[in-house]
Amino acid sequence: MNPRPTYDEFRERVRAFIEREYDPVIPLQGPFPQADTPEKKSFLRKVGRQGWLGLGWGPEYGGLGWGADYQHLLQQELEYAGLPTCSIESAMVGPTLARHGSEALKERFLPAIARGELSVALGYSEAGAGSDLASLSLRARRDGDEWVLDGEKMWTSAAHFADVIWLAARTDFEAPKHRGISIFLVDADSPGIAVSRIGTMHDDRTNIVHFEHVRVPADRLVGEENAGWRYLIEALDLERLSAFPVGNLRRDLDELTAWVRENSRKDDPALLRLLAEATVSVEAALSHVDDAFDLLASGERPARAATMLKVAVSECRQDLADRILDEVGPRALLRRDDPGTTLAGRFEDAWRREIISSIAGGANEIQRDLIARRHLGLPRGD
Amino acid sequence: MGEAAARREESALLAACARSFFADRAPLRHLGDAERDGRIERDRWRALGELGWLGVSNPSEPGALAVHAAALVAEAGRVLFPDPLVGVLAVARALGVAGDPHSLLAEVTAGSRIIAPVLTGAGGRVEVSSRGRLSGSVAFVESPDGADAFVVLGSTDESFLVDAEDPGAAVRPMRAMVGGAWSELVLTRAAAIRIPVPGLVETGAALAATFAAAAAGALLEATVAYVAGRRQFGRPIGSFQAVQHSLASSAIAVDQSRALARRALAAVEGEDLPAARYASALAFVAATDRFVDVARRCHQVWGGMGFSTESDVHHFSRRARWMKQTWGGRTRHLDAVANERLRTKLLLDRYAEARALS
Numbered sequence: 001m002n003p004r005p006t007y008d009e010f011r012e013r014v015r016a017f018i019e020r021e022y023d024p025v026i027p028l029q030g031p032f033p034q035a036d037t038p039e040k041k042s043f044l045r046k047v048g049r050q051g052w053l054g055l056g057w058g059p060e061y062g063g064l065g066w067g068a069d070y071q072h073l074l075q076q077e078l079e080y081a082g083l084p085t086c087s088i089e090s091a092m093v094g095p096t097l098a099r100h101g102s103e104a105l106k107e108r109f110l111p112a113i114a115r116g117e118l119s120v121a122l123g124y125s126e127a128g129a130g131s132d133l134a135s136l137s138l139r140a141r142r143d144g145d146e147w148v149l150d151g152e153k154m155w156t157s158a159a160h161f162a163d164v165i166w167l168a169a170r171t172d173f174e175a176p177k178h179r180g181i182s183i184f185l186v187d188a189d190s191p192g193i194a195v196s197r198i199g200t201m202h203d204d205r206t207n208i209v210h211f212e213h214v215r216v217p218a219d220r221l222v223g224e225e226n227a228g229w230r231y232l233i234e235a236l237d238l239e240r241l242s243a244f245p246v247g248n249l250r251r252d253l254d255e256l257t258a259w260v261r262e263n264s265r266k267d268d269p270a271l272l273r274l275l276a277e278a279t280v281s282v283e284a285a286l287s288h289v290d291d292a293f294d295l296l297a298s299g300e301r302p303a304r305a306a307t308m309l310k311v312a313v314s315e316c317r318q319d320l321a322d323r324i325l326d327e328v329g330p331r332a333l334l335r336r337d338d339p340g341t342t343l344a345g346r347f348e349d350a351w352r353r354e355i356i357s358s359i360a361g362g363a364n365e366i367q368r369d370l371i372a373r374r375h376l377g378l379p380r381g382d
Numbered sequence: 383m384g385e386a387a388a389r390r391e392e393s394a395l396l397a398a399c400a401r402s403f404f405a406d407r408a409p410l411r412h413l414g415d416a417e418r419d420g421r422i423e424r425d426r427w428r429a430l431g432e433l434g435w436l437g438v439s440n441p442s443e444p445g446a447l448a449v450h451a452a453a454l455v456a457e458a459g460r461v462l463f464p465d466p467l468v469g470v471l472a473v474a475r476a477l478g479v480a481g482d483p484h485s486l487l488a489e490v491t492a493g494s495r496i497i498a499p500v501l502t503g504a505g506g507r508v509e510v511s512s513r514g515r516l517s518g519s520v521a522f523v524e525s526p527d528g529a530d531a532f533v534v535l536g537s538t539d540e541s542f543l544v545d546a547e548d549p550g551a552a553v554r555p556m557r558a559m560v561g562g563a564w565s566e567l568v569l570t571r572a573a574a575i576r577i578p579v580p581g582l583v584e585t586g587a588a589l590a591a592t593f594a595a596a597a598a599g600a601l602l603e604a605t606v607a608y609v610a611g612r613r614q615f616g617r618p619i620g621s622f623q624a625v626q627h628s629l630a631s632s633a634i635a636v637d638q639s640r641a642l643a644r645r646a647l648a649a650v651e652g653e654d655l656p657a658a659r660y661a662s663a664l665a666f667v668a669a670t671d672r673f674v675d676v677a678r679r680c681h682q683v684w685g686g687m688g689f690s691t692e693s694d695v696h697h698f699s700r701r702a703r704w705m706k707q708t709w710g711g712r713t714r715h716l717d718a719v720a721n722e723r724l725r726t727k728l729l730l731d732r733y734a735e736a737r738a739l740s
Contacts, residue, residue, distance in 0.1 A: 015729070019736040080729065254728045261724050276667075276716035279723050284668045287641035288634075308634045365623075371633055372626035376606050381621040 002051060002059075004066045007073060007293075014052070014077040021046050027082030028336075031204050031353060035119050036161040040084045044116035047078075053090045054114025057098035062111030068095065069296045072242050072289075079247025088158070089113045089120045091242035093166045096235045097185075100223035105185060109164070121162035121188065123153040123209065124232070131363050133168075134177045134229060138211060140169035140184065147171075147184065147221070149192075149214040155360070157206040159195045162188050165209070172226050181228035185220045202353045236362055241292055241306040244313045245357065252320055252350065253282045259328075259343055274327045278320055285309075285316035304375050311367045314357035321351040389445055393453040400435070400457035408463050410694050416464045417561030422496060422528030427465060431493020439475035439585065440491075441651075447475065447585070448647040455589050459596030462701050466529070468593055469499045472586035473533055476579035484543065484577060497543070498529035499582060500567055504711040508536055508569060515571040516542060521556065532567060533579055541582070542574035560704040581650060584662040587709045588646035591665035594673040594705055595639035601698045602632050605680045608687075625683055632676045639669035656722055663718035666709060673702040 005013065025039050035041040047053055054063025055071040064070075068091065075085040085091075094113045097106060112118035129136040138151030149169060159165065165186045172180030186193075192214035198206045223231060260266055260275045288309035292302035324347045325332050336345030358364045372378045407426050408416075416423070430436050438450040451471055458467050470490065477487050489495035500520050502508050508518035516534060532551075534542045544551055550572030553565045606629060609620030619625050646665035649658045677699035681688045688695035706712050 015732070019733065022733070022737070024737075081733065251730070254730045257723050257726070258728060258730055260720075266724055272720045273716065275723060276720040279719050280664055280667050280671070280716070283664050284638040284642060284672075287638045287645070290641050290645065291637060305637070308637055311630075312634055312638065365627065368627040368630035369623065371630035376626075376629055376633060378606065378610065378620045378626050378629065379618055381617070381623060381626075 002064050004064075004070070007069075010066075010070060010073055011077060014074055017047075017050065018077065018081050018083065022081065022083070026084070031202060032158065032161075033079065033085040033087055034089070034158055034161075035084065035086070035116070036158070041116075044084055044086055046116075047074075047086075048114060048116030051114070053086050053116050054094065054110065056090065056095040057106075057110055057114075061098065061106050062114035063094075063098075067296065068238065068241065069293055072246075072292075075242055076247040076250070079245065080251045081247075082251075085247075086113070086116065087242050088122060089118060092235050092238050093120045093122075095238060096183075096231050097222060099234075100227075100231055102219065102222075104219055105222065109185065118164065119158060119162040121156050121158035121165045121209075123156050123159075123165045123167035123186070125155045126152060127154050127208075131366050133232070134181070136168055136170060136181065138167070138169045139173070140171050140182060140216075142171075142218075143215075145218045147216045147218060149184075149186070149211040149216060151211050153209045153211070155198075155206050156195075156209045157204075159188065159207040159209045160197070160205065164188055165193075166222075168228055168232055171228075175226065178229045180226055181232065182225050183222040183228040183231050184216055185222060186214065186216050190214050190216065201355065202349075237301065237303055237306055241302060241309065244310050244361065245317050245354070246286060246289060246309075246313060248350070249282055249285065249313055249317050249320070252317065252346070253278060255343055255346055256324060270327065274323065278323070281316050281320060285312040288312055304371070307367050307370050307375075310361060311358075311364050311371075314354065314364065317350060317357060318354045321347045321354060325351060389449045393449045396438075396450055397453040397457055399433075400454050401460070403429075403433070404457055404461045404463060408461055408465075410461050410697065413462055413464060413694070413697050414691070420555060420561065422465045424528075427496065428493040430467075431491060434491075436470060436474060436493055437491035439471040439478075439589075441475055441478045445651070447588075447651045448644065451475075451589060452592050452644070452647055455592045456596035459593035460600035462597060462697055466496070466498050468586060468589045470496060471589055472582055473497050473499055473579065475585050476533075476582040477577075479580045480578040484575070486543075495531065496529045497531045497533055499579075499586060500532045500534045501583065501710045502534070502536055503714055504707070506566075508534055510536065510540070510542070510574075511571065514574060514576075515550065516544060516569045516574045517550075517571055519566055519568045521566040533577060533582065534567075534569075534574070535579070535582065541577055541579045543577040544569065544572050544574045548572045558704070559700050581655070581658065583709060584646075584650050584655075584658045587662040587666035587715060588643065588650050588658075590705065590709050591639065591643040591646055591662070591669035594669040594702070595636065595643045597698060597701065598632075598639060598669075598673040598676040599636045601680050601695070602629065602636055602676060604694070605629065605632075605683055609683055612685075619683070628679045628683060632679050635672035635676050639665075639672045642668050656725065659718055660722035660726075663715035663722070666715045667712055667719065670702070670706045670712070673705060674699070677702045 023039050023043055029037045035044050051064045052074050055066045056068055057063035058065035071091045075087055078085045094110060126136050140147045140149050165188055167184045167186050168181055170180050171182040192212045194210040196208045200206055256275060256278055260271050265271050288305045292305035295302040328342050331340055332342035333348050334341035334345060336349055435454055438446055438454055440446050474490050490497055502520055506520035508516050510516060530546050532544045534544055550570045552568045555565045609625055610618050612619050642665040646661040649661035681695055681699060684695050687693050
């Protein structure tokens with residue numbers, strides 16, 4: 001039995017672990033918080049050996065069962081240190097699978113995720129289905145004891161290294177769009193899957209994934225046929241709590257603080273003002289985490305706080321990078337690997353990277369629609 | 383879990399009683415009259431004392447600030463209560479923490495003596511003579527015209543008690559964006575006694591943040607109700623996405639203000655003074671900034687109605703704009719935030735040291 005520590009105890013354990021196991025190569029290896037390099041894979045296995053990648057489900061499936069709040073704390077700490085978090089696997093796919101998957105699927109995949117040995121790509125968006133995700137049209141047709149998949153997914157960022165794809169497909173073309181979607185766990189090396197690279201302005205890659213008559217065993221359907229939209233929404237709610245750059249935002253503020261603290265800078269009134277304003281913005285954005293934790297502690301789903309957190313943290317990180325680049329001089333526009341850069345090129349990198357944060361995981365316009373309708377009770381427009 | 387639940391229940395009960403009190407004795411619709419009149423309504427103030435509410439910030443009650451004072455001040459914020467509740471609660475707590483050496487607390491909490499805080503800095507300067515007399519002037523003082531005494535905080539954090547009746551103390555009412563009892567205090571060799579008021583600014587800033595967050599929340603609620611009813615182009619204006627997004631952004635701002643104000647009150651009640659300074663300064667800036675932002679966005683949505691004095695929106699927006707300059711003002715608190723940040727050991731520092739050792 002592994003008794004659940006307090007939040008402070010857990011944070012301390014994670015920090016001590018990071019001190020021991022930190023690999024300085026990893027923060028230089030690109031933005032995927034998953035196992036896309038050998039060093040990240042090796043690190044994640046060590047995290048897995050602590051039991052920390054399965055905090056969202058119980059020991060019968062290799063997890064510790066401490067809850068989503070602990071998974072979030074882990075992610076904050078790892079992200080702060082520039083280390084991978086497996087947020088997709090541990091905080092999103094795993095918990096949804098734990099709730100809705102068959103015993104066979106749970107036994108097959110959850111322990112592997114908990115050990116840090118499984119990478120999952122999210123197959124949600126399509127060229128024609130971004131914010132209007134419910135209009136997705138990749139089709140799954142039942143054929144005997146298999147499903148046959150045909151269509152295309154887009155922005156499937158981890159597809160080039162993942163072991164499985166968590167795929168949303170249309171299984172009923174007659175039903176209203178939200179009621180004809182199912183979720184499958186598809187092996188990434190299945191015949192008929194072709195992955196094509198799309199470059200991004202953040203120097204990383206995302207992918208288009210083509211599915212041509214891809215056969216998937218029927219037991220790879222997650223939960224009920226045509227119930228996928230509910231699972232998807234649930235998973236996106238969890239994503240909002242865990243996959244948004246809380247740890248990075250804290251690190252941004254600490255990097256700025258350390259930089260201003262150095263010699264002549266801490267007497268510069270403009271830089272002191274920048275530091276003060278940045279602190280207020282960051283602390284305000286992160287305050288939704290407190291609210292979310294209060295709700296989680298009383299067993300409630302932190303829907304409002306998670307939605308607000310997503311909007312606040314994404315926009316705060318964008319604005320902060322912009323303001324810092326305004327104030328700290330042009331060398332801050334040099335890239336991380338240029339020796340003349342300011343603040344280790346962090347904000348040059350952040351400015352390009354965070355453009356996507358207000359768009360992915362549910363565009364901020366959609367989040368504001370949700371806040372207005374679900375939480376303020378305002379009427380629909382149509 | 384039991385204790386937290388009990389506290390929440392007490393807080394809810396106090397909030398309900400306070401809401402009822404303010405609805406009866408200080409409803410928003412009378413705010414215009416209160417502004418014109420410009421004096422503290424003494425009977426109502428004594429009633430607060432009789433209810434025991436002027437003693438809710440009592441430091442010997444654990445959780446008093448974060449639970450009881452928070453609930454009371456939030457209800458006051460919702461109606462933009464014009465009398466100096468935040469200031470007096472902060473003074474009362476500070477006197478309590480100092481052990482009440484001049485035996486002032488009994489009268490303050492009874493509501494028979496009003497002692498208002500006066501911060502120098504952006505609003506003015508005060509000099510202390512070798513004989514301990516104060517001279518100078520401070521503007522933007524909350525209700526000194528109705529106060530019986532002032533606690534004057536000098537620039538070096540010395541603090542003095544000055545009696546309103548002192549011949550060297552004069553109060554000049556100001557005509558300002560917010561009406562009511564806001565004045566300039568002019569001191570000419572006024573007699574003053576040194577009086578310790580530990581944590582006065584931190585407590586006041588945290589309570590002001592609580593007031594601002596609640597006021598912004600009340601304005602948002604009223605605005606949500608308004609847009610559900612107001613129809614244009616054949617539908618409620620609250621069904622237009624632009625309006626919904628504006629209100630959603632305001633809801634985010636209100637939640638942030640509330641969370642930071644809660645954290646600030648908890649920090650002020652803790653033993654860690656730098657943490658209290660940081661959290662209260664942070665909450666003050668964040669909540670007052672957001673109160674103004676919310677008010678401006680709500681004005682846009684209320685249209686002509688909000689611009690007219692037929693609605694209450696203008697009370698909220700003017701008070702919001704005013705609040706940013708209270709408790710020493712935004713700049714003072716931003717400086718405190720930066721200073722505390724620079725003094726904090728960062729997690730980054732810990733990791734850097736660990737790598738240096740390995």
